[in-house]
Amino acid sequence: MEIVESAVHDEARQRAQEEALEALVEQYATTLYRVAFSVLRNQSDAEDAVQEAFLRVLRHRETLGEIRDHRVWLIRIVWNIVLDRKRRAKTRPETDDIAELARVLPASGLTAEQRAAAAQHHARVMACVEKLPAREREVMVLSAFEELTSVEIAAVLDVTESSVRSRLFRARNLLAELLDHPRSIR
Amino acid sequence: MSFSTQDELDRNAGSIEAEETLRLIASLPAPQGIEDRVKSGVRAAHRQASVMSWPNASANKAGWTQMSAMRVAAAAAIVFVVAGGGWEVYSHFRLATVPTAVAAPQRIDGSAGLSAAAAKRTPKTLDGPVVAAPVKHGSGEGKGNMLPQGRVMRPLAEKSSVPAQR
Numbered sequence: 001m002e003i004v005e006s007a008v009h010d011e012a013r014q015r016a017q018e019e020a021l022e023a024l025v026e027q028y029a030t031t032l033y034r035v036a037f038s039v040l041r042n043q044s045d046a047e048d049a050v051q052e053a054f055l056r057v058l059r060h061r062e063t064l065g066e067i068r069d070h071r072v073w074l075i076r077i078v079w080n081i082v083l084d085r086k087r088r089a090k091t092r093p094e095t096d097d098i099a100e101l102a103r104v105l106p107a108s109g110l111t112a113e114q115r116a117a118a119a120q121h122h123a124r125v126m127a128c129v130e131k132l133p134a135r136e137r138e139v140m141v142l143s144a145f146e147e148l149t150s151v152e153i154a155a156v157l158d159v160t161e162s163s164v165r166s167r168l169f170r171a172r173n174l175l176a177e178l179l180d181h182p183r184s185i186r
Numbered sequence: 187m188s189f190s191t192q193d194e195l196d197r198n199a200g201s202i203e204a205e206e207t208l209r210l211i212a213s214l215p216a217p218q219g220i221e222d223r224v225k226s227g228v229r230a231a232h233r234q235a236s237v238m239s240w241p242n243a244s245a246n247k248a249g250w251t252q253m254s255a256m257r258v259a260a261a262a263a264i265v266f267v268v269a270g271g272g273w274e275v276y277s278h279f280r281l282a283t284v285p286t287a288v289a290a291p292q293r294i295d296g297s298a299g300l301s302a303a304a305a306k307r308t309p310k311t312l313d314g315p316v317v318a319a320p321v322k323h324g325s326g327e328g329k330g331n332m333l334p335q336g337r338v339m340r341p342l343a344e345k346s347s348v349p350a351q352r
Contacts, residue, residue: 018232025224033216038208043217050220051227058228104214125207144208172201179200 017061025054028071031147032078038141039082041100041126049085053078069155075148076156083138101126128178136171139164 036046067073102119142153154161
């Protein structure tokens, strides 16, 4: 009798974990995708990163109940995955970035020529962002997400909030300099 | 407005422009059906994980593995089989006995150069030099046969009856 109860309990617990995980996917898959895309700038790579993030969550599903802020925790997981992937991947040529941006950017009311020009401009900006030192670049990319406060960015990067602010300040100055003089690197 | 202030404003404008691009990229919509794809991937991985954690998975279907006695019995059976197999191998394994005598290779007699197979050929060597006892000379013998003191006369080596080796 005890065995049957234990089996039923196990099954119920497993079902609950599965449901909790599916709820997390439903709620945060889009956010995680956007975070992944902002770094990888490739749709399929970003989707793979999201998948990997949830597989990691599945592996640590026993600790799900202990997590206070699931959103920041998940962003942190996907952030580490994308940084790791980017480190391992070869650098893509800039033309790939332009093509990908032209494909995914909203094109309402734009002619094909305007769209191409916009994509080129954004690709140029992103190339400048790439030239920033890693710490500054990371803060800059994460600060673009309106739903993330500086406290949450600090939690994702595992640094203090004041550190986030100072890095953001430095990043803005460096970026402005790079956009003025594209050849000046750091 | 001073030149430096104007310059600073221009720089800020550049930075703002860049941040707008970043914001635009950050707000791009995710592809359609991403949730479903991720969910199905997670479900597949979850099933795989359940198969891997065998005792818990099978407990849902049949609870016998939960019984600790059965687990102990299964473990004991495995140990018994492994140990029995080991003993079976050990008992059939015989240590080589230490030989009481060593078979020496057949010695070839010197009559012919050929002999049985595997026989070891050991050439006969000439006998070593034989030291002859010093000859005692009598008083009536000639002085010419006398050797100086301390010198020994060595006879010629005997001629061997063994034919020379080819």
